[in-house]
Amino acid sequence: MPKPLPILEDTSPICCAPLDDAAGMISHGDAVALARRLKALADPARIQLVSMMLVRPSHEACTCDLAPAVKLSEPTVSHHLKQLYDAGLVTKERRGMNVYYRVVPEAVKAVAEVLTLDCC
Amino acid sequence: MPKPLPILEDTSPICCAPLDDAAGMISHGDAVALARRLKALADPARIQLVSMMLVRPSHEACTCDLAPAVKLSEPTVSHHLKQLYDAGLVTKERRGMNVYYRVVPEAVKAVAEVLTLDCC
């Protein structure tokens, strides 16, 4: 079972990475780290959850709002939120009876950055 | 089994999408389409394959070069390349005895675009 990633680990770009044996190819370790972040986003339910947070003014929403919106059971939504949390893509905070999840836009953008291929 | 995506389908941004029931939240259909593209990239082997193509001048490489580099069997690499191909992220072309796969940078960038959150 993979350990949580830091909120904003320095991810090497998919190209223009530090040269290794294969002359510029991304290292296996970096590929694994990047894949974990991408995998966290690569699910319709999780995309909808992130989207739902983003349309809110503060980019956050509580589980009680999120669960009905994606039409999945509460445990399942909790599971998906944990995936996002472990990947550092959202934070969570308890306020009163509710837990609010908030998108970390920098983390999402960091993934986008890697895929921008601006070096090519 | 999901059908191949067009090379460059118009993917709605993760936010600022056309409003629907839930006031701006991405639609389920769009979420599924985006998830398919992300899933195609969300694997260490496939990231390495794409990376390896990108470091080549013309962003292409043949299977015979790719397979040894990721240390997986040939059928497995073929499987991964098919995933990328079905997602429209690479093209393939036979030249002589070899099949050359080439990254479609616009397709990768289109995914990046969605994650850029420039509207937030």
Next chain:
DNA sequence: GGACCTCTTCGATATTTGTCAAGGAGGTGG
């Protein structure tokens, strides 16, 4: 045509992932 090379498909298997029902943990409010 026939041996050969590269790549893909097929069949099988182990792992991972998505999902839910049931129950537990943590906090609120009478």
Next chain:
DNA sequence: CCACCTCCTTGACAAATATCGAAGAGGTCC
């Protein structure tokens, strides 16, 4: 303290995925 509310964890299971060996399809070269 006790009923209640929200959320999370556990356990179980079905589906999807990653992987490989073996066999097939498509092309090359003598």
